[in-house]
Amino acid sequence: MSFNIDKQTLDELNLTGKFKSGSVYALFNKVRTSGGERLLDHMFRHPLEEATAINHRSSVFQYFQQADLNFPFDVQQISQMREYVDSTANPGVIRVLAQTFVKRVLAGLTRDERYKKSVQGLQATIVTVSKCYAFVEKLQSDKGPYADKILAMKELLSDKRLQKLREIDIYADMPLKKLAYYEHALKSSLQREMNELLQFIFELDVNIAVSAVARQKKFRYATALPPERNLFAVKGLAHPGIDGAIGNDLRMDTNSNVIFLTGANMAGKSTLMKSIGISLYLAHMGFPLAVNEMTFSVRAGLYSSINVADNIGLGYSHFYAEVVRVKQAAEAAATGKRLLLMFDELFKGTNVKDAYDGTLAITKAFAEYRDCLFIVSTHIIEVGEALRSQDNIQFVYMPTVMEGVKPKYTYQLQQGITEDRQGMMIIRNEGILELMD
Known part of the structure; x- marks a missing residue:
């Protein structure tokens, strides 16, 4: 094994x-x-x-x-x-x-x-x-x-x-x-x-x-627990490759095994997910971590879908490559092993309606595997509203603070679902429409 x-x-x-x-x-x-x-x-x-x-x-x-x-x-x-x-x-x-x-x-x-x-x-x-x-x-x-x-x-x-x-x-x-x-x-x-x-x-x-x-x-060390505890608790989590990174606190267990993460582009969602994956992997090696404190149950594996690309050699479009990746994750979760699985922007390679339906259905299905821990990020905040009734899903977001017309990112997790929608503002700030005129 x-x-x-x-x-x-x-x-x-x-x-x-x-x-x-x-x-x-x-x-x-x-x-x-x-x-x-x-x-x-x-x-x-x-x-x-x-x-x-x-x-x-x-x-x-x-x-x-x-x-x-x-x-x-x-x-x-x-x-x-x-x-x-x-x-x-x-x-x-x-x-x-x-x-x-x-x-x-x-x-x-x-x-x-x-x-x-x-x-x-x-x-x-x-x-x-x-x-x-x-x-x-x-x-x-x-x-x-x-x-x-x-x-x-x-x-x-x-x-x-x-x-x-x-x-x-x-x-x-x-x-x-x-x-x-x-x-x-x-x-x-x-x-x-x-x-x-x-x-x-x-x-x-x-x-x-x-x-x-x-x-x-100034790294610290995690404390490992037996798999049956099914716990991942961390304080001051940061990316080890980023000096002076802002730390965040997280806790996941059997009764709260899914994190639904929202936030604008550049708000830090992907970096947070990578930080979680890296910390868990290094913790299983017994290595020092960019944390203040961490306690975790030993897991059987780690699985991520953060930068899925199309596959020209196999004839996969970006969307189909995403579907294949989710299928692989579902097969891994179905084995009964205690895994950490992370998905950044599910189904971004298709239209908004299909992405909404797919993200909602997949997140609900994954949430049933209580021995696994899941982190799902998305721009489609409406999915979060539809998942509110799930008692084992916790909702967190990376906020954006507006300073006039300029967005500022705190990289500090907050509870809830984001309401930030600054996409068009960023486009205007870059003067793209004026260039096209």
């Missing part, structure tokens, strides 16, 4: 993508190592599914955030160490000794770089193991969410072979026998320890980087 999210939702929320402008992944991708980047990518692609695991990871990030640690390792040395310990080991130390001797001879006669790389690889390993030992010794291991990991690394680094390794002077000439012994040991009998050490360093990289972003941005 895994957290359900499709490519369209990932793209609409701009969650993943190292090189995508403004992606949530890029916001947190401050790691230093390639291994840390791979681990961060894995976290983004595999949200956690149990409240206990989510809360534990959040507590680890909070531990590092409070500790305010710097990454103590040299990235180039880590890369050299990884290449060194990952290379194929020879079956016996005598054979390794012979091959090391041959490499040293060839290094003196030709431009063979293998002996030099072996020495540099061992030197990088010695320095990295020593730095890891010093770093772990400074960490508090008697309590806290990272105590087990710290104790495990202390035990690993207490191995007598690694103690002797740390004592080697990397600036002194390396005896051939010692070089061959560690070349063999680090790639065979100590290979598991070396892999665990590297994995620990990559975890440190991610923990330090993510917690630093949280500290800089």
Whole structure:
């Protein structure tokens, strides 16, 4: 079982993508190592599914955030160490000794770089193991969410072979026998320890980087609850990619599982929906959020329909693409899984009458799935009036405040259904009619 999210939702929320402008992944991708980047990518692609695991990871990030640690390792040395310990080991130390001797001879006669790389690889390993030992010794291991990991690394680094390794002077000439012994040991009998050490360093990289972003941005952490609670409650929710964004409060549960959102264009409806989706996804990862406070029940997936486009390849018009998307959402909801589903401007690709009828019918139908949470936005405010009798639908809107003939957007949610109709005023303000005259 895994957290359900499709490519369209990932793209609409701009969650993943190292090189995508403004992606949530890029916001947190401050790691230093390639291994840390791979681990961060894995976290983004595999949200956690149990409240206990989510809360534990959040507590680890909070531990590092409070500790305010710097990454103590040299990235180039880590890369050299990884290449060194990952290379194929020879079956016996005598054979390794012979091959090391041959490499040293060839290094003196030709431009063979293998002996030099072996020495540099061992030197990088010695320095990295020593730095890891010093770093772990400074960490508090008697309590806290990272105590087990710290104790495990202390035990690993207490191995007598690694103690002797740390004592080697990397600036002194390396005896051939010692070089061959560690070349063999680090790639065979100590290979598991070396892999665990590297994995620990990559975890440190991610923990330090993510917690630093949280500290800089003043992000907070959500509290995860079991799925049966069916709760999503947040205070001060904002978009993590917008500095100084205005926060909003929301609460959804079984008895109030549908939000009907109205507001003028540019009032902030789409950004609010994206903020909700991003916060829920990051919360399932145990990551810090652009919120003041958040409590949520673990959900089985997330589904959005915010930027539906036509599909020329399949011959879909914009309207038909919307219909297909709603059908996919209905099929997902019908599975009985606890999902969050968001729809921005249902059926805007057709005429107003059909859009009204379709939005009304779909919203009513979705509202019956009480285990799912739904957010539906629309310009057709008359739909809201027709839904007033539904006791599990809450009506909120993004207001527009007029300053003379200029609209101003507060981005602050209010209860009710908007009465704002500034479309023609904006058209006039832009002087479009005068240009056509």
